Amino acid sequence: MSSGRQPTVKDVAASAGVSATTVSRVLGGTYPVSASVRSRVLRAVRDLDYVINAQARALVGGSTRTVAFIVRDLVGPLFAYIGQGVELQATAEGRVCLVCTHHGDPERELELIELMRQQQAEAVVLVGGGLRTEEHVRRMAEIAHSLDRAGSRLVLCGRPPIGADVPATVVEYDNEGGAFAVTDYLLSLGHERIAFVGAGEPEHTTTGARLNGFLNAHATRGLDVDQELIVDGNYDRESGYRQTRLLLERKAGMTAVVAVTDVVAIGVLAALRDAGVRVPEDVSVVGYDDIPLSADLNPPLTTVHLPYEELGRSAVRLALHRDEYALDQHLLLGTHVVIRSSTAKRKHD
Amino acid sequence: MSSGRQPTVKDVAASAGVSATTVSRVLGGTYPVSASVRSRVLRAVRDLDYVINAQARALVGGSTRTVAFIVRDLVGPLFAYIGQGVELQATAEGRVCLVCTHHGDPERELELIELMRQQQAEAVVLVGGGLRTEEHVRRMAEIAHSLDRAGSRLVLCGRPPIGADVPATVVEYDNEGGAFAVTDYLLSLGHERIAFVGAGEPEHTTTGARLNGFLNAHATRGLDVDQELIVDGNYDRESGYRQTRLLLERKAGMTAVVAVTDVVAIGVLAALRDAGVRVPEDVSVVGYDDIPLSADLNPPLTTVHLPYEELGRSAVRLALHRDEYALDQHLLLGTHVVIRSSTAKRKHD
DNA sequence: TTGTAAGCGTTATCAT
DNA sequence: ATGATAACGCTTACAA
Numbered sequence: 001m002s003s004g005r006q007p008t009v010k011d012v013a014a015s016a017g018v019s020a021t022t023v024s025r026v027l028g029g030t031y032p033v034s035a036s037v038r039s040r041v042l043r044a045v046r047d048l049d050y051v052i053n054a055q056a057r058a059l060v061g062g063s064t065r066t067v068a069f070i071v072r073d074l075v076g077p078l079f080a081y082i083g084q085g086v087e088l089q090a091t092a093e094g095r096v097c098l099v100c101t102h103h104g105d106p107e108r109e110l111e112l113i114e115l116m117r118q119q120q121a122e123a124v125v126l127v128g129g130g131l132r133t134e135e136h137v138r139r140m141a142e143i144a145h146s147l148d149r150a151g152s153r154l155v156l157c158g159r160p161p162i163g164a165d166v167p168a169t170v171v172e173y174d175n176e177g178g179a180f181a182v183t184d185y186l187l188s189l190g191h192e193r194i195a196f197v198g199a200g201e202p203e204h205t206t207t208g209a210r211l212n213g214f215l216n217a218h219a220t221r222g223l224d225v226d227q228e229l230i231v232d233g234n235y236d237r238e239s240g241y242r243q244t245r246l247l248l249e250r251k252a253g254m255t256a257v258v259a260v261t262d263v264v265a266i267g268v269l270a271a272l273r274d275a276g277v278r279v280p281e282d283v284s285v286v287g288y289d290d291i292p293l294s295a296d297l298n299p300p301l302t303t304v305h306l307p308y309e310e311l312g313r314s315a316v317r318l319a320l321h322r323d324e325y326a327l328d329q330h331l332l333l334g335t336h337v338v339i340r341s342s343t344a345k346r347k348h349d
Numbered sequence: 350m351s352s353g354r355q356p357t358v359k360d361v362a363a364s365a366g367v368s369a370t371t372v373s374r375v376l377g378g379t380y381p382v383s384a385s386v387r388s389r390v391l392r393a394v395r396d397l398d399y400v401i402n403a404q405a406r407a408l409v410g411g412s413t414r415t416v417a418f419i420v421r422d423l424v425g426p427l428f429a430y431i432g433q434g435v436e437l438q439a440t441a442e443g444r445v446c447l448v449c450t451h452h453g454d455p456e457r458e459l460e461l462i463e464l465m466r467q468q469q470a471e472a473v474v475l476v477g478g479g480l481r482t483e484e485h486v487r488r489m490a491e492i493a494h495s496l497d498r499a500g501s502r503l504v505l506c507g508r509p510p511i512g513a514d515v516p517a518t519v520v521e522y523d524n525e526g527g528a529f530a531v532t533d534y535l536l537s538l539g540h541e542r543i544a545f546v547g548a549g550e551p552e553h554t555t556t557g558a559r560l561n562g563f564l565n566a567h568a569t570r571g572l573d574v575d576q577e578l579i580v581d582g583n584y585d586r587e588s589g590y591r592q593t594r595l596l597l598e599r600k601a602g603m604t605a606v607v608a609v610t611d612v613v614a615i616g617v618l619a620a621l622r623d624a625g626v627r628v629p630e631d632v633s634v635v636g637y638d639d640i641p642l643s644a645d646l647n648p649p650l651t652t653v654h655l656p657y658e659e660l661g662r663s664a665v666r667l668a669l670h671r672d673e674y675a676l677d678q679h680l681l682l683g684t685h686v687v688i689r690s691s692t693a694k695r696k697h698d
Numbered sequence: 699t700t701g702t703a704a705g706c707g708t709t710a711t712c713a714t
Numbered sequence: 715a716t717g718a719t720a721a722c723g724c725t726t727a728c729a730a
Contacts (some may be wrong), residue, residue, distance in 0.1 A: 006498065018716075018717085019717045020709090021709080022717075025709095025715095027631075032715065033715070046364060049495050051463065051499075053706090056707035058404045058722095059404050059405055059408055060707085060721070064404060071700090072435060075433050080429050083423050084423045084450070095448065096447060097448050098445060098447055098448075099447075100446065103435070116399050118403045146398050149355065239639075258646065270645060289434070292424075293642050298647030357724085358723065358724065358725095367700075367703050369699090369723090370700075370701060370726085374725090377725080380699090382700085385701085401723090401725070404723080405725090406723070408707065408708090408725095409723085497726095
């Protein structure tokens with residue numbers, strides 16, 4: 001009965017007493033086939049437990065119906081939500097998703113794009129911010145052209161465009177505007193010494209833009225920023241914790257903290273709590289991203305809301321229908337401040 | 350110069366003045382090639398910006414070097430961490446990851462497995478619990494055989510085995526044992542009326558096993574469980590919130606709550622807080638999963654720790670090296686209770 | 699060491 | 715409506 005290998009169209013054809021072409025037509029549904037033949041074929045398919053070989057189909061058909069998304073990691077809440085949007089839209093459009101993580105290594109990111117090009121992905125979605133160095137941008141532009149030649153599409157999701165004549169789809173949210181708004185909110189509460197935690201990677205687009213918004217909010221009000229209050233760190237909870245401890249130890253005297261992300265803010269909150277500093281009575285804290293758990297933190301976190309899922313969905317939608325849109329696709333989604341309980345008016349002492 | 354299509358081995362061969370076979374050998378590194386030819390080929394590859402077509406290679410080479418993981422959703426913290434483990438191990442083994450989400454729909458889960466079979470995935474990893482109905486188990490067993498015939502491997506990650514002679518790899522953690530331990534801990538604190546929140550899907554393996562552990566812990570001490578305290582719900586935060594409100598409204602009089610997951614526990618905590626019930630002074634709360642944020646909740650949550658990442662890594666490792674292991678692969682990873690601040694001795698009034 | 703030819707499983711083209 | 719044949723891009727005998 002069953003040999004060792006998988007049944008192919010030929011096996012099905014033989015079993016149904018028709019040609020391979022006919023089997024293909026029944027399965028593809030692209031062509032008229034007589035009812036009797038159709039049912040015989042379908043029966044053979046069931047009997048043999050046949051499934052089509054997607055590789056072979058892609059080889060001749062042209063498209064793999066595959067979308068790739070490349071992300072820092074799967075566990076960052078923000079990335080996960082954007083990834084969710086990517087996956088949902090891809091599935092809705094009948095595509096399969098490939099996923100890879102680069103753990104913050106830009107070199108690895110480039111390798112992964114190459115890998116996805118080998119996989120003939122229809123679109124390669126880069127989720128989250130990236131490096132902004134001249135070298136990196138240049139290589140990214142080259143890659144965009146490579147993908148374009150291959151009929152694929154580079155999509156920057158949560159990252160600014162990399163050049164006017166670079167074939168890429170860009171879907172970003174307003175990092176600078178959101179940071180401006182939330183900083184301005186703190187200033188309006190009377191805070192004058194506001195720390196920025198997580199400025200460690202200024203060439204990184206996300207950090208850079210958020211830091212700019214922070215600085216601009218001060219500049220707009222004619223305020224100077226004490227450089228002592230702008231501290232390093234990456235996107236980890238640990239980083240927020242550590243840097244806040246350092247700020248406290250060196251008696252920086254801030255009455256508010258802007259964390260580069262909600263996850264960092266979680267570390268900030270923990271450090272303050274451990275040091276016996278009350279939030280928001282003594283120090284106000286804000287985050288960025290509005291990850292779903294931020295309302296359940298202690299205290300609930302004031303932050304900037306991002307349309308994460310919409311971001312992922314738009315990225316895929318635009319990339320797959322790029323012929324229907326303008327050539328230089330660029331979508332900037334809005335953000336808004338969500339006020340919870342981690343912020344309060346500055347207490348004048 | 351460049352035509353519209355992607356360069357192929359033939360183009361590279363022509364450009365380097367060699368045969369396609371030689372190009373393949375250079376790129377595959379599987380065969381001796383003279384240094385001069387090698388460098389000419391590599392130059393042509395760079396000049397033409399050639400990348401190999403993974404589909405075509407898979408078609409002839411046999412393997413796609415692809416691992417699929419199918420998960421409820423990407424944003425559930427536990428799933429994300431397990432998925433992270435899957436992705437890490439797959440990458441470490443030189444594989445590419447396909448990812449799909451079924452949003453809790455068992456029917457959809459089966460469809461996705463079929464899709465992954467078409468994609469010729471080397472292994473199909475099902476992350477998280479599943480249905481335990483006779484019908485579902487039967488179909489799952491069939492699928493395991495189908496995949497096996499196709500040279501692929503079904504992996505159940507966080508789900509019990511589905512039969513002795515079913516070709517599948519199983520990596521689970523001790524749901525029942527963990528639930529037993531954490532319930533026992535609450536009983537040892539003097540609690541007698543303990544609610545179980547999230548028993549809505551008893552045919553679901555995860556819920557079923559945890560509920561069993563909860564009941565056994567009582568039985569072992571010869572205690573009866575008031576059925577009123579076992580309430581419905583799924584795995585959402587909202588569910589935990591809603592069911593807790595109902596418990597309070599109907600004055601169930603519990604002094605402790607076991608939530609089926611940490612995410613549900615977050616809802617429980619929120620509902621208690623909103624009702625002015627203090628945790629742990631008035632009511633103790635425990636979760637399950639030990640998601641990374643559970644230490645940052647208000648108050649920090651006592652819960653059961655799972656080796657999430659290890660779970661995902663083992664799943665992939667075993668599946669890809671199944672020839673080196675026993676045929677019936679079954680790994681049961683341990684869990685342990687993590688005591689934080691959401692639990693306290695029952696106050697006798 | 700290198701080249702020729704066949705074949706992987708599918709679909710598109712051209713017959714019939 | 716159905717079938718034969720070529721082609722997709724690659725690798726692996728087999729030959730030289």
